[in-house]
Amino acid sequence: MPQQVQGVIARAKGQPVSVETVVVPDPGPGEAVVRVQSCGVCHTDLHYREGGINDEFPFLLGHEAAGIVESVGDGVVDIAPGDFVVLNWRAVCGRCRACRKGKPWYCFDTHNAAQPMTLADGTPLSPALGIGAFIEKTLVHSGQCTKVDPEVSPAAVGLLGCGVMAGLGAALNTGAVSRGDSVAVIGCGGVGDAAIAGARLAGATTIIAVDVDPRKLEWAKGFGATHTVDATAADSVAAIRDLTGGFGADVVIEAVGRPETWKQAFYARDLAGTVVLVGVPTPDLRIELPMIDLFSRGGALKSSWYGDCLPARDFPYLVDLYRQGRIDLDAFVSETIGVGDVEQAFDRMHSGDVLRSVVVF
Known part of the structure; x- marks a missing residue:
């Protein structure tokens, strides 16, 4: 049955974010519910809040995330409940002209969850980059979940979900x-x-x-x-x-x-x-x-675009390099914060005091 959890919402352009109740539906075909363990505070989230991406308010912010798959919908075979995953916002379709040319990192028809998450009053939310992960649990397309070695820091490897992978x-x-x-x-x-x-x-x-x-x-x-x-x-x-x-x-x-x-x-x-x-x-x-x-x-x-990455190829490879000590992902984590501290993290981002603030659940 649908779950009610707490998430960070941007209701209007330039307005401070708020922590509100969000309704997360059960996963439908091809979808997954992920219990979020960590989510980095990225400039893209601030762009959403400032109306720099589009005006489809209200937004459920957050997208640089790692967590545990809680449940999956029909037809999902690549991940299962209990898997540790890094979320990505380019779940390739495998059918578009870019994918058919063997360049899936340019996929022009990437997947997102079909069902909306909503506020308690039923208002549909626009999840940042199709993810929305400043929240205890989020609904995504199963292709947005990349399974990686679980013996790593979620706060560090979750940053592969956007900024660190982009660079x-x-x-x-x-x-x-x-x-x-x-x-x-x-x-x-x-x-x-x-x-x-x-x-x-x-x-x-x-x-x-x-x-x-x-x-x-x-x-x-x-x-x-x-x-x-x-x-x-x-x-x-x-x-x-x-x-x-x-x-x-x-x-x-x-x-x-x-x-x-x-x-x-x-x-x-x-x-x-x-x-x-x-x-x-x-x-x-x-x-x-x-x-x-x-x-x-x-x-x-x-x-x-996103470092021209292919998550299924690049995330496990980079996590292996992290485990070998060849990439110091921990060094990107300036601080860990709570879900209610995102607005203050935006301020520290503006002042240049941090590389990444990471929300930890």
């Missing part, structure tokens, strides 16, 4: 960083630091962290940055060129989502180098560039 994948998948490459990362929050960790894992020999916050530059060193650039004290493009023999970096990853930082990334790459945009811009932002610069510099300009 790692921007370097490993989208940017295809390889041994000996030079890499610059502009914006050293959680996603940017994950990109730095990914570049180190791939064998990059020069990894340049760029930010305006000295604290974030210190954090970046811990994830593998070999050089740092304080963008308030130096020209970022000139500094990256100076650190790469005057040429520019082979791969520049923009993890801010602003026109000015994307332009820095564009001009800080080597000829025929790659720019990867993984920072999420708001719909109003625009870029203007001389067309001759686009032509004459060559190379690739890429956007990284």
Whole structure:
């Protein structure tokens, strides 16, 4: 029968979130109910609250989550009650044109639960990224559940559900960083630091962290940055060129989502180098560039959706690397908080005091 649990709701644009009763239905065909153990507080949740994604309020926030499968609906065979899973928001369909071309990480018809979760009065909720995990239990499509080794910290591996995977994948998948490459990362929050960790894992020999916050530059060193650039004290493009023999970096990853930082990334790459945009811009932002610069510099300009990851492939692999000590996922967890502390976590995010606050149930 349906369950009533507590979840974090954004009722209106720019308004503080609230903890309210949510009705979670029994799983239907292809669906699963997951008892959430942890959920990271991501900038995307703040984008939802600010109306930067869409205006389909009220939202059930939260999406970087790990937990235990409680029940499954008809036809579910890949997971079972008791499995420890990381939730993902790109449950591939296997049938669309991207999937048929063998590129399921671009799936154009990803799955979500068919049934809505609702407020106690029956108002349907829009779950953030089709998940909604600032809640004790959530309803998702079974394909959004990736089974991983249970002998790990939920707070750490749950971050693979969005930000950390986005950064790692921007370097490993989208940017295809390889041994000996030079890499610059502009914006050293959680996603940017994950990109730095990914570049180190791939064998990059020069990894340049760029930010305006000295604290974030210190954090970046811990994830593998070999050089740092304080963008308030130096020209970022000139500094990256100076650190790469005057040429520019082979791969520049923009993890801010602003026109000015994307332009820095564009001009800080080597000829025929790659720019990867993984920072999420708001719909109003625009870029203007001389067309001759686009032509004459060559190379690739890429956007990284969720690190171009395939959860069934990448999550277990990265959890194995975490267990081996080759990726320090614990270092991304700045603090653990309760479900009633999300609004305060947004404030700390704004001030740059944390990489990730993680709600623990």
